[in-house]
Amino acid sequence: MFIGKLPYFAFHSTVTSAAVVGLDTEIKKRVKGNKEWMSSRCFVFDGTLNHETFLNGSVGILFADPESEIGEILKKEAGPTGLSPNPIWTPELIATCYEIQTANPEKYSEILNRSFPFNRLEPAQKIEDNEHIIYVLRKLIKNPKESLKIEELALEIGMPASWLQHEFKNALGFPLSTFHKWFQIKNAVIAIKEGRSFTDAALNAGFYDQTEFTNEFRDIFGIPPSVVFQKGESIRWYIQHEEIEKILNAQ
Template structure:
């Protein structure tokens, strides 16, 4: 089975093969589905294994996973609308299994596997949880936000100082924090993190080494990129981007990209 990676709306969907995942926390809320078989999972501090076709879990949960066969994993940033949906589904224990929408997500993963990349936008927009999202507002309606986003992506290596950004556009810090998330769908720091990961992933897609991809995205070095990637996804980028392994991609052509002509 060929691996597929789709990035959109503050989330990343991975479909394919992954190895056993030792105890880790993902930082992000996520859901994992076994496409052909059940998945085994246990929480740190509890020796009992659980088996299910689908698990939804909060990012703070430390857990171990045995994957038998191909899987679909949806990672969502905690500040995103999808993150809120999955966190609510995970419940007070931070872990739940077999939600009612699991068969829909499994069907989407199979459809993604057999479709051409140009079909991915329609497939994903009609599937859970993307079909639950409120329509994105148009970023171009506010030049102040465009200027903030431009600064964030043109200098990915710089530390984000929200107060200074707000001052530069003549707005309060609280207004910028609220309006940025309201329009972009992610908090400023989460957007910067995702954008840097996205930049590195696109570089890898075009043949860059992990080191060159990390530097092009504003990480200090490959180790820094690896640590951030592992914090988000619970696995090393070297596991996902194995040499010689073919990956199909879909990076959403967001309004941000259209406006700023980043890529």
């Protein structure tokens, strides 16, 4: 969850489902290949959608981890086109963002757990019965610094690399390499918000250097991390423990 002021998101694909809401005014969004801009107070979109966004004023952005319950709710709301404006819960999301803006950080979890979509989670597509995928996910999430070696992972679970990639994408909806990059970026963002430098955060998350982290961040979010995490900016943020991490920690 991100609440703050951002200017513009260039064309990007966020990997997983998300919702963005304008707290002061409407948001403009354009899907790649379309000339016309769409205007709405709130948009829900699928992570595979390549789009750009023009923002004016404060916004609230809810990103969902891959394969999470929240992600499934947002993906369904985005619909067959991968983009849906003004869902019926827009006022509820706006109210939640305003409440977080004036609350102490220790209250964020309580506020979100009684707000959309945390207060209406439904069972998402489960992966706990797939031992191969669980093993790979645990390796990726718990060892973010390690470079991705698909051939070695495939050997460890006794299946061809091509089959592992096929089974992973079939289970989660996107390539193994994309999932790995998402959690590397998430780890770097957490480190930055804890006060570590961009370079230190990037290296500890498994990136080669700060430049690689910046490029990957821009590809996913359409904006460099330096703009999001400017010193002195009043940005509210919160990371919820999501379904996929609950599954892994229970194993």
